[in-house]
Amino acid sequence: MARKSLIERERKREKLEQKYHLIRRSSKKELSEVSSLREKSKIHRKLQSSPRNSAPVRRHRRCFLTGRPRANYRDFGLSGYILREMVYACLLPGATRSSW
Known part of the structure; x- marks a missing residue:
């Protein structure tokens, strides 16, 4: 049996991912559509400002x-x-x- 704290941490990541899903998806869509480098850097900073655990890659x-x-x-x-x-x-x- 896995430790309870690790399972809870995973649940917290799942909740964060659901909360920021639309924000991340829209930012990535904007990033692919914009051609200027300044706009891309702005959108990239916006993506970076979201919590690290909100990324779906972090889930296990x-x-x-x-x-x-x-x-x-x-x-x-x-x-x-x-x-x-x-x-x-x-x-x-x-x-x-x-x-x-």
Whole structure:
């Protein structure tokens, strides 16, 4: 199980991303449309003034059950070892374990 503080930090980043999503998107759109260098630098400063954790790149995908940040499968939202345990317990339909 991941530490609660790390999971809460991730939730805070998610809220910040949602809050600044429209502002960042509109600024990036303006940045691509403007041709003068001065205008681009103004818009870039505006983008830089938003909180660092509002960028979607800063978010990390975590396991739905344990909060583990590594070895996550996008399709299931689970980490590798939880996925393996669920396959062995026949809890995931369509997933088979290999045996030879």
